[in-house]
Amino acid sequence: MATNPLLFYQLMNYPIPREEEFFYYEKEKNLDQEPDKKFSREIQNIFRNDYLPQIKKIQNLLKYIPFIEQAYLCNSMSFNALTEKSDIDLFIITNQKRIWQCRFRSVFLFRIAGLKRSKKNKTKKVCLSFYVTSDNTNLYPIKLANSDIYLTYWLAHLIPIYTTKPDEINKIRESNKRLHHYLPNHPLHQTIFADIELIKNNYKITKRYEKNNSGRRGSMIEIIIKNIRLPVLFFKKKQLKQEWEGIIISNSMLKFHHDQRKKIAYLFKINNK
Numbered sequence: 001m002a003t004n005p006l007l008f009y010q011l012m013n014y015p016i017p018r019e020e021e022f023f024y025y026e027k028e029k030n031l032d033q034e035p036d037k038k039f040s041r042e043i044q045n046i047f048r049n050d051y052l053p054q055i056k057k058i059q060n061l062l063k064y065i066p067f068i069e070q071a072y073l074c075n076s077m078s079f080n081a082l083t084e085k086s087d088i089d090l091f092i093i094t095n096q097k098r099i100w101q102c103r104f105r106s107v108f109l110f111r112i113a114g115l116k117r118s119k120k121n122k123t124k125k126v127c128l129s130f131y132v133t134s135d136n137t138n139l140y141p142i143k144l145a146n147s148d149i150y151l152t153y154w155l156a157h158l159i160p161i162y163t164t165k166p167d168e169i170n171k172i173r174e175s176n177k178r179l180h181h182y183l184p185n186h187p188l189h190q191t192i193f194a195d196i197e198l199i200k201n202n203y204k205i206t207k208r209y210e211k212n213n214s215g216r217r218g219s220m221i222e223i224i225i226k227n228i229r230l231p232v233l234f235f236k237k238k239q240l241k242q243e244w245e246g247i248i249i250s251n252s253m254l255k256f257h258h259d260q261r262k263k264i265a266y267l268f269k270i271n272n273k
Contacts, residue, residue: 035191047082067098071162078157087122100226129257136252137175
């Protein structure tokens with residue numbers, strides 16, 4: 001393993017969490033497994049306070065979207081690496097067999113609210129690029145063949161902001177224990193805190209819609225939305241070619257983010273000698 005346990009942060013030029021011992025590669029004895037639940041960095045990002053009102057708006061909108069079980073902040077926001085032009089990345093866990101409907105309704109609502117990211121305007125806008133169903137939270141199948149250090153740290157840095165199932169808020173980490181072999185000190189629950197309140201309820205109208213569409217009618221809507229969206233997505237994939245490397249389109253995972261995992265894995269390998 002690396003002699004420098006914080007090599008990842010150096011490669012990404014990200015600030016190191018205060019609880020840095022959770023990110024060591026060697027198992028430490030008598031390690032305190034309870035993180036300080038205050039802000040998880042010694043120095044707060046200078047743009048952070050400008051983004052907090054947007055997070056609140058996002059949380060309020062999530063209450064209106066049916067079939068969401070968990071929503072997390074990820075990428076620049078969770079790594080405390082915001083810039084003046086950053087967007088806000090969300091990772092969303094949906095009900096089983098309702099991923100297409102959830103994706104469609106969330107994109108529609110955020111676009112109507114003027115919060116959806118576009119090519120021309122991404123600053124403080126929401127990027128809805130990663131969805132999985134609640135029965136597909138194990139991300140090991142999408143791991144890079146050799147090392148996937150980025151995915152491991154990405155998981156460890158997720159910040160929950162919305163849930164309809166509070167008892168399962170750490171399910172994503174518990175489902176990915178195999179990916180945490182890089183971080184044997186990580187306790188598999190949230191250790192990254194950004195002083196953002198976790199919202200635990202959706203609105204009655206959302207619950208009613210979920211109940212009314214949990215059966216055959218909901219399944220028909222799911223099929224209709226999928227059949228409309230699939231040709232559009234595959235057309236875009238064909239046009240963009242290599243920019244769509246790593247894109248996943250299925251009934252249990254919608255991953256549209258063009259990540260840099262291969263690049264980081266390579267840099268991690270050559271600097272880890």
